[in-house]
Amino acid sequence: MNNSGQTDKNRTSLIKTHSVIQKASHSFDLLERLKKKFPYPILCHHFGRPTIRETIDGIRQISLSGVLDVISIIPDQNAQEHFFRPMEMNPKQYPNGGVPLRSSDDMVALYKASQCGNFPLLQCCAGIQDFIKWAEMSVKTIHNSWATIPLCWYSELDRKSARTLEDAIIENQEVMKWYANHCIPVEVNESYQWSLREAHDSLAVAMAFLAAYNAKKMGVKNFITQFMFNTPPGTKAIMDVAKMLAKLELISELEDESFTVYREVQAGMAHFSNIPSIAKGQLASSTLISLILKPHILHVEGFSEGDHNTLAGEIIESCQIVHGVLQDCMDGFPDLLCDFNIINRKDILVYEAKTLLESFKFLGADSDDPMADPCVIARAVREGLIDTPFFKGFPSLKGEIKTRLINGAWHSIDPLTNHPIDEETRMMIIFKRIKQQ
Numbered sequence: 001m002n003n004s005g006q007t008d009k010n011r012t013s014l015i016k017t018h019s020v021i022q023k024a025s026h027s028f029d030l031l032e033r034l035k036k037k038f039p040y041p042i043l044c045h046h047f048g049r050p051t052i053r054e055t056i057d058g059i060r061q062i063s064l065s066g067v068l069d070v071i072s073i074i075p076d077q078n079a080q081e082h083f084f085r086p087m088e089m090n091p092k093q094y095p096n097g098g099v100p101l102r103s104s105d106d107m108v109a110l111y112k113a114s115q116c117g118n119f120p121l122l123q124c125c126a127g128i129q130d131f132i133k134w135a136e137m138s139v140k141t142i143h144n145s146w147a148t149i150p151l152c153w154y155s156e157l158d159r160k161s162a163r164t165l166e167d168a169i170i171e172n173q174e175v176m177k178w179y180a181n182h183c184i185p186v187e188v189n190e191s192y193q194w195s196l197r198e199a200h201d202s203l204a205v206a207m208a209f210l211a212a213y214n215a216k217k218m219g220v221k222n223f224i225t226q227f228m229f230n231t232p233p234g235t236k237a238i239m240d241v242a243k244m245l246a247k248l249e250l251i252s253e254l255e256d257e258s259f260t261v262y263r264e265v266q267a268g269m270a271h272f273s274n275i276p277s278i279a280k281g282q283l284a285s286s287t288l289i290s291l292i293l294k295p296h297i298l299h300v301e302g303f304s305e306g307d308h309n310t311l312a313g314e315i316i317e318s319c320q321i322v323h324g325v326l327q328d329c330m331d332g333f334p335d336l337l338c339d340f341n342i343i344n345r346k347d348i349l350v351y352e353a354k355t356l357l358e359s360f361k362f363l364g365a366d367s368d369d370p371m372a373d374p375c376v377i378a379r380a381v382r383e384g385l386i387d388t389p390f391f392k393g394f395p396s397l398k399g400e401i402k403t404r405l406i407n408g409a410w411h412s413i414d415p416l417t418n419h420p421i422d423e424e425t426r427m428m429i430i431f432k433r434i435k436q437q
Helices: 004-024 030-037 052-065 077-082 104-113 131-142 165-181 191-195 201-217 237-252 276-293 312-329 340-363 374-382 423-436
Strands: 042-047 070-073 121-124 147-149 186-188 222-228 260-266 297-299 402-406 409-413
Touching: 030 042, 042 052, 042 312, 052 070, 052 104, 052 312, 104 121, 104 131, 121 131, 131 165, 147 165, 165 186, 165 201, 165 374, 186 201, 191 201, 191 222, 201 222, 201 237, 201 340, 201 409, 222 237, 237 260, 237 276, 237 340, 237 409, 260 276, 276 312, 340 374, 340 423
Parallel strands: 042 070, 042 297, 070 121, 147 186, 186 222, 222 260, 260 297
Antiparallel strands: 402 409
């Protein structure tokens, strides 16, 4: 008697039973998953291949490996900008750097692909326009585990959309409020955008606080703050730690019964060599240093990013490297808070960032809340209080600030003396110019 049919049925039944058990053992709520695993961080990695099919296959491969908890979907430029305006898409634009999502069915297919292995959560960026529509669609299709929204970007600042800075801030605040009303955690990916453009460290610290402040103002209860290390390139580990601790100290001042902060760390993409063996060492090193923040979320940056967009197999290997670091270093990690150089630099950055933030009161004297007022924030950028050398030549932006890497930290430079300048002096110069206008 041939029992192959019955054997196949039994095998199918076992697979289904195992799937149900696996699914039941993993939380489908981000906060619940965080609480279950902490102090071990949950791992996240971005992913998006040039075709839907390759992305689906990759998500399934990653899910079955069980190496990470969150897959962050990266749409291509056409999708980010024109998902809800398909007639405006550029058909000649190759989907470099992301997956060519063209319908909500594509999103559903990605979610279905993740329903195996350790059932990772999915997360997706908010696009670069039509934010509310993106929010509604991503929550409905992939059960978006948290929102990633800028405060000032995807605007005339980076020219990724045609939005004015004022309009971008207003819309970004509105989508923060939408997610807050739906009790979904929010990450405002603001500070590292400035560091990617060689902003000085005190400005990066100030913008980290400003992002958190605006999120709280919009009603966000669970806030994810991202700490991207190794950015700008050349930053020394000791100065990186000081900068991140300064950000955390300021943001923690906002915490109360209505506002909880979760820490997310990430290695900087520009930090990685295009030589795989070196990049793997850099990934491990950055992971080790970032543990000082006791992260809830560790956003893994694939070691291959210095050469090409990470493949599914490379994501798995990168996560395994990170797990190796965590397993060896979670217990008995040296207390870097005892390092005088770190504490001294951290204290300086906190003071400098507060000086910059205090200037908002003078710039927006007529505003009820200058640090959450889109017009005041935009004016701070246009007047050069918030500035980066990358803005030089941009209409309506300053780009007059000079920054330089000195002893592993990024400083604002006085154009007359060519030496570092503190924020108080820099603010005085700017306000003197404003009064003379």
